Amino acid sequence: MFEILNPTIITLNINGEDRDVMVKPSHTLLYTLRNELGLTGAKPGCENGDCGACTVLVDDWPIKSCLMLTVEAIGKKVLTVEGLKNAPIQKAFVENFGFQCGYCTSGFLMVCHSLSKIRPNADDAEIQDWLQSNLCRCTGYEEIEDAVKSILVKDI
Incomplete structure (x- = not known):
């Protein structure tokens, strides 16, 4: 069959x-x-x-x-x-306390790393749009957002 x-x-x-x-x-x-x-x-x-x-x-x-x-x-x-090997987003997560229990962290690191490469000038709305694809049950969203913002290129 x-x-x-x-x-x-x-x-x-x-x-x-x-x-x-x-x-x-x-x-x-x-x-x-x-x-x-x-x-x-x-x-x-x-x-x-x-x-x-x-x-x-x-x-x-x-x-x-x-x-x-x-x-x-x-x-x-x-x-x-x-494979990230000390990418800037990893340091930013540590410096901004972008993790709590750590279970979701690898997924968020990958999304944020991609965002920093594909949309290095992302605004707040774009950042939130990208981050909504992942869930953090410990509610570390503000720190995760701070981490990704810290590595994006700022328009001056």
Whole structure:
């Protein structure tokens, strides 16, 4: 009745490095990052795209990895929080206390990092628009917003 699809080895570009990984067609990028590649920065939260704890960048854009199949990442550049390597947003989160329990932090870091690259002159409305894609249950929103504002280019 149903054909069972065997796992296949594919190559993904993760944090600037090509990695071979065995996946099933049904694996999400979140599953593959965490369970096959050992990159646990992207967190499983709601696993239906609401919370943003699993956010990674795919070709520089924030993507909820629980909603993307791993095979959709073939030929794309995937950046996880492990690949940030002392990006300015990480320091800004520390300096502005942009985290509390830390569970949502990696997702927010990725959204804010992308915003700083794609829209470095973002105004308050744009910042709020980008940040609404992620949830913080500890309500650290003001500090997160302060952190991202601290690294954006100011129009003078």
